[in-house]
Amino acid sequence: xxxxxxxxxxxxxxxxxxxxxxxxxxxxxxxxxxxxxxxxxxxxxxxxxxxxxxxxxxxxxxxxxxxxxxxxxxxxxxxxxxxxxxxxxxxxxxxxxxxxxxxxxxxxxxxxxxxxxxxxxxxxxxxxxxxxxxxxxxxxxxxxxxxxxxxxxxxxxxxxxxxxxxxxxxxxxxxxxxxxxxxxxxxxxxxxxxxxxxxxxxxxxxxxxxxxxxxxxxxxxxxxxxxxxxxxxxxxxxxxxxxxxxxxxxxxxxxxxxxxxxxxxxxxxxxxxxxxxxxxxxxxxxxxxxxxxxxxxxxxxxxxxxxxxxxxxxxxxxxxxxxxxxxxxxxxxxxxxxxxxxxxxxxxxxxxxxxxxxxxxxxxxxxxxxxxxxxxxxxxxxxxxxxxxxxxxxxxxxxxxxxxxxxxxxxxxxxxxxxxxxxxxxxxxxxxxxxxxxxxxxxxxxxxxxxxxxxxxxxxxxxxxxxxxxxxxxxxxxxxxxxxxxxxxxxxxxxxxxxxxxxxxxxxxxxxxxxxxxxxxxxxxxxxxxxxxxxxxxxxxxxxxxxxxxxxxxxxxxxxxxxxxxxxxxxxxxxxxxxxxxxxxxxxxxxxxxxxxxxxxxxxxxxxxxxxxxxxxxxxxxxxxxxxxxxxxxxxxxxxxxxxxxxxxxxxxxxxxxxxxxxxxxxxxxxxxxxxxxxxx
Numbered sequence: 001x002x003x004x005x006x007x008x009x010x011x012x013x014x015x016x017x018x019x020x021x022x023x024x025x026x027x028x029x030x031x032x033x034x035x036x037x038x039x040x041x042x043x044x045x046x047x048x049x050x051x052x053x054x055x056x057x058x059x060x061x062x063x064x065x066x067x068x069x070x071x072x073x074x075x076x077x078x079x080x081x082x083x084x085x086x087x088x089x090x091x092x093x094x095x096x097x098x099x100x101x102x103x104x105x106x107x108x109x110x111x112x113x114x115x116x117x118x119x120x121x122x123x124x125x126x127x128x129x130x131x132x133x134x135x136x137x138x139x140x141x142x143x144x145x146x147x148x149x150x151x152x153x154x155x156x157x158x159x160x161x162x163x164x165x166x167x168x169x170x171x172x173x174x175x176x177x178x179x180x181x182x183x184x185x186x187x188x189x190x191x192x193x194x195x196x197x198x199x200x201x202x203x204x205x206x207x208x209x210x211x212x213x214x215x216x217x218x219x220x221x222x223x224x225x226x227x228x229x230x231x232x233x234x235x236x237x238x239x240x241x242x243x244x245x246x247x248x249x250x251x252x253x254x255x256x257x258x259x260x261x262x263x264x265x266x267x268x269x270x271x272x273x274x275x276x277x278x279x280x281x282x283x284x285x286x287x288x289x290x291x292x293x294x295x296x297x298x299x300x301x302x303x304x305x306x307x308x309x310x311x312x313x314x315x316x317x318x319x320x321x322x323x324x325x326x327x328x329x330x331x332x333x334x335x336x337x338x339x340x341x342x343x344x345x346x347x348x349x350x351x352x353x354x355x356x357x358x359x360x361x362x363x364x365x366x367x368x369x370x371x372x373x374x375x376x377x378x379x380x381x382x383x384x385x386x387x388x389x390x391x392x393x394x395x396x397x398x399x400x401x402x403x404x405x406x407x408x409x410x411x412x413x414x415x416x417x418x419x420x421x422x423x424x425x426x427x428x429x430x431x432x433x434x435x436x437x438x439x440x441x442x443x444x445x446x447x448x449x450x451x452x453x454x455x456x457x458x459x460x461x462x463x464x465x466x467x468x469x470x471x472x473x474x475x476x477x478x479x480x481x482x483x484x485x486x487x488x489x490x491x492x493x494x495x496x497x498x499x500x501x502x503x504x505x506x507x508x509x510x511x512x513x514x515x516x517x518x519x520x521x522x523x524x525x526x527x528x529x530x531x532x533x534x535x536x537x538x539x540x541x542x543x544x545x546x547x548x549x550x551x552x553x554x555x556x557x558x559x560x561x562x563x564x565x566x567x568x569x570x571x572x573x574x575x576x577x578x579x580x581x582x583x584x585x586x587x588x589x590x591x592x593x594x595x596x597x598x599x600x601x602x603x604x605x606x607x608x609x610x611x612x613x614x615x616x617x618x619x620x621x622x623x624x625x626x627x628x629x630x631x632x633x634x635x636x637x638x639x640x641x642x643x644x645x646x647x648x649x650x651x652x653x654x655x656x657x658x659x660x661x662x663x664x665x666x667x668x669x670x671x672x673x674x675x676x677x678x679x680x681x
Contacts, residue, residue: 011327013335016427017510020368022325023350024406024504026341027372028397030348031379039379043222048209053266053495055223055377060198060212066188067214071150073114074183078163079142079154080108082178106171108141116147141172150184157183191215201378203498226376228369229295230258231273231287233303233312234356239275253358253459254301258365265370266495267377271295278303281311285319292344296376299369302356305336312353316340322351331367332426333360333456339368357456363429363468366408366493374406378498405501410508412550413448413469413490420450420482422474430454431465432490448490467492470509486572487551508548516547519569519578522554523562523597524586534584534652541659550578559597563604570606570639570647580666581606581639583649591631594651598633601649608640611669614662621661622654629654636662638669 014022031039040057048054073079114120120142144150144157156178163174191197197215198208204222212220237252238244252275262270273291276284291298303312316322322342329337337360338353352369354361379400413434420430432448439445448469451461467490474480482488489508504510508517520534538547553569555562562583570581583601585594601607614636622629635649646669650658659666 011324011338013328013330013426014326015330016367019326019329019337019339020371020510021401021504023339023368023372024375024401024404025397026325026339026348027350027375028379028400030341030350031376032396032400033348039224039376040221041224042219044219045209045212045217048204052204053377054204054225055267056198056200056202056204056208057221057223059196059200060215060217060220062188062191062193062195062197062215064193066193066195067191068185068187068189071187072185073144073146073148073150073157074185075157075159076145077143077157077159077183078108078110078172078174079114079144079150079157080139080178081154082156082180082182103137103171105173106138106166107174108172109138110143110165110170110172111140113143114148114151115145118148120149120151138171155180155184159183201498205497223377223379225267225269226296226373227271227294228262228268228297228299228373229271229273229291230255230262231291231298231300232275233278233284233300234275235277235279237275237302254356254361257358257459258299258301258361261362261365262369262373264495265373267370267373268297273298278311281315281319284311285315288315288320289344292342292349295349297350297352297369297372299352299354299365301354301361304338304353304355313338313340316342316351316353329364330426332423332428333357333454334364334367334429335426336360337364337368355456358459359431359454359456359462362459362462363431366468366491367429370408371406374501375400375404378404378406401504403503405498405503407491407502407504407507407509409492409496409500410502411446411467411490411492412487412508413446413467415469415482415484415486415488416447416449417484418450419484420471422471422480422482424474424476427473428454428471429468429491430471431461432467432469433464434466434490446490448488465493466490483572508550516542516580517550517578518547518580518582519551520549520553521562521565521569521581521583522552522586523583523589524554524556525588525590534655537656538659541656541663559593559600562597563600563606566601566647567604567606570645579645581645581647583647584652584655585632585649587628587651587653594632598635598649601635601647602637606640607635607637607647609638611636611638614665614669617661617665618648618650618658621657621659622651623657624654624661625657626651626654629658634658 043054112120140153142151142154150157158174158176158178162176163172165172191211191214197211202208204212204220232252232255234252236249238249239252240256242251244250255272255275259270259272262268271291271294273287273295276287288298288300300312303310313324313327317324317340320342322340325339325341327338328335334355336355340351340353342349342351350372352364354364411434413432416435422428431451431454433451435447435449437445437447448467451463451465452458454461469488469490471482471488472479491509516538518538522534535547535549551569553565555565566581566583569578583597585597589597602610615634618634618636619630619632622632622634629651632651632654634651635647637647639645639647646666
């Protein structure tokens, strides 16, 4: 790719998944080429508060003897010694009965009181406690409060509500049968000695801080947060508080917006680099050089499109020697987004040159910058010496990207209120508000409502937005609107714990490594559903990491109702979401209905083209696993939406054999369908 400002117009538009892959690969290379110690700090525990988002750099193990460090009472009550082994209820009951008969029901005498924080060793009878004279007739007991240390001579606690006490003599009796260990937290029962209680990469949230305090940890090693500089460019921009002196001047909203956004990320230290005008190129170059001395990542807004004064790429490439990895992205908003790297004093700097419209800057920061900074925060583990020396970074890079959870959580949401017009040139990241509700089947569902006009200058479209709904590019004459009730993936905005984030290969949004995204219809005659068995069969054939069940429906009606359901499913989803529409026929379906459904699917407008040879292979594979399946007439073909998706109608009996027999052909057919759909567009 040429590196000069005049070439900005010829940068090819890169799909979002490819652009994100490039950003994360370059981030990983930057990390693997630096010793891990460079990215670690020591943090005193008393300096941590929830909301700092600090990330552990090393695991934390529980010191001996574990937590709690002593046997602790769970209840307010009386500690006693129970002589019988656990489970020997008969001997316990007999002993208690004998004692009760001899002493009018009184079994123990209270010899001490133990409160939380007390040393349990001394015995000094007090008010309401028995004297030494009572020891001969009764077993000793101790009044004890919740959390107090249980002395070694006691092995169970009787709750106070089950006890009766003679306050004059200090005698005690109780109901129920005591057992050793009852109502006692034993040493190490909460956290076992030498167990790894927090992992490297865990966020030090409120709970983690509490755990560390319980263990007596005073300081921890945390990930060093990268410094991210934010620079605004443009002659029209005013600083906060400045008054316009001519028409055309506007407040610089981007810089305060991004400073606040990055602060909320919690995985970096934002640095305000101010505003630079378009006219003073030397000053812009010097400002960028100064920023590289301090910052690991640099964000600029404005000056990156194709206008005469859009000089950012020219300065970065021609004057500073940066390398452009991509210069346009196939998305709306944010098409001019440019990603560069620059070696500054032998250290690679990552540079995101974002468009000047505030919505574009915010959306692209969520899509590309947040995952990049998440990778900084959660990378840990010393790379091999050959990687540090720069001879071979690719294995470490790919290993890091496979395991890192750096993408925002995703949900599937149905469009509510009104249809959405699809863009004819690019996929759109539509700002939506989400509503969670429980459907009639008990499953949690999500509805998405547009935030209104989606112009990239209209920052109000981001106000109250819960997520970015990923809408496909329109196919004129075929797919022009996303209709109410259609299901689409939504990237959630806001902060989420590491465990809820998404790995690259698991993302429906990216979907590059999950080959099959399945919409399943289970055709049956009863209320019983075997959808789990069907999904398990698919996972066994294709591999669990290659199958995503996007939607599941059941049909216990007629063949006509089944076809109607299939047609609705095919017409309402795009290949970016579903590439395999599968109908599985339960063995309980009568043979005539099976045949009728097969014929109706073949004639259905949902099926654009039959693949009879694959259907025959599926039939042979099914027969090899279940001979009765020879009577079944499978259907295999392409969907009618010209999106490259496949349609299968297969029997549940023999399903594994059918899928295994056409597995290779399905992959080839999907590739052909995808190529054909792309050329049609």
